[in-house]
Amino acid sequence: MVRTLILMRHAKAEPDDGGIADADRALNKRGREAAPLVARDLIARDFWPDYVACSSARRTVETLDLVLAEAYAAGRKKPEVRYEHELYLAEAPSLVERARWLPKGVSIAMLVGHNPGMHEAAFQLARKARGASEQFLADQLSSRFPTGTACVLVFDAGSWRDIGPKTGKLAAFIRPRDLVS
Numbered sequence: 001m002v003r004t005l006i007l008m009r010h011a012k013a014e015p016d017d018g019g020i021a022d023a024d025r026a027l028n029k030r031g032r033e034a035a036p037l038v039a040r041d042l043i044a045r046d047f048w049p050d051y052v053a054c055s056s057a058r059r060t061v062e063t064l065d066l067v068l069a070e071a072y073a074a075g076r077k078k079p080e081v082r083y084e085h086e087l088y089l090a091e092a093p094s095l096v097e098r099a100r101w102l103p104k105g106v107s108i109a110m111l112v113g114h115n116p117g118m119h120e121a122a123f124q125l126a127r128k129a130r131g132a133s134e135q136f137l138a139d140q141l142s143s144r145f146p147t148g149t150a151c152v153l154v155f156d157a158g159s160w161r162d163i164g165p166k167t168g169k170l171a172a173f174i175r176p177r178d179l180v181s
Contacts, residue, residue, distance in 0.1 A: 003155040003163065004171070005099055005125070006110040007049060009118045011035040011066070011148035011176070013059040023057045023088060027066075034148040035063045039070035041174050042084035049079045051103060054112040055087035063114050063148070079110070081085050087113045087129075092120035102160040109160075110150075119145030125153050125168040137170040148176040 011031030016022055027035070042048065048071060054064045061083065072078070080103075087098065095117050102109045111118075122141055129135040141151060153168030 001156075001158055002107065002110040003157045003160060004047060005153045005155065005168065006042065006049060006108070006150050006162070007095070007118050007122050007153070008063070008067075008110060008112045008145055008150040009115055009145055010036070010055070010057070010059040010063040010112065011038075013147070022125045025057070025059050027059055027062045031063070031148060032066065032074055033060070035066035036070040037176050037179040038150050038174050039067040040074070041172075042067075042150060042152075043071060043074050043076060045152075045172060046075050047108065047172065049106075049108045049110040051106040051108075052079050052081045052110045052112065053087060053098060053102075054081065054083050055114060056083045057088050057089070057114070060087075060112045060114070064102045080106075087111065089114050090117045092117050092124055095121040096124060096164070100161050100163060104159060106160070115145055118151070122151040122153065124165050125163065126170050127166045127168060129170070132168055140173045140175070141170065145177055146177065150174045177180055 011034045013025045129138040152172035154171045
């Protein structure tokens with residue numbers, strides 16, 4: 001069975017100027033423009049989740065709200081959504097473990113969170129590239145994981161418990177800057 005995991009970093013947020021708590025930082029204008037672009041690209045590639053686990057931070061919630069609004073406008077069904085404080089600034093091992101505990105009936109899932117955890121989790125889960133297109137995506141992944149980026153990994157796994165390090169095929173690496181004309 002194929003399992004698809006979308007790891008999405010929150011879109012660009014207001015700078016951390018010390019005036020408000022980090023978890024309360026909102027998206028800035030660039031972030032509010034970027035999230036719908038990434039949503040449209042995910043939809044166009046037919047990567048739409050059945051289930052979403054999202055950090056409880058304001059910037060991740062706002063990112064997900066914009067992604068969902070774009071998807072609903074395109075006629076996509078509402079996924080099951082969970083807001084989880086444990087995903088706030090979660091490190092890669094926690095994100096990988098969270099993915100391994102996704103519900104059995106879910107075939108496409110999305111985790112919305114923060115760096116460096118998202119980047120490191122994607123890097124840990126991605127298998128060695130096979131072919132030029134996968135190598136291109138691997139090269140993009142190895143350099144940076146910018147705000148608003150979605151990394152799509154596909155696993156040949158009977159259950160989510162079967163996914164692990166170096167078992168996911170990189171299917172897409174969607175950066176907002178690549179979608180702006």
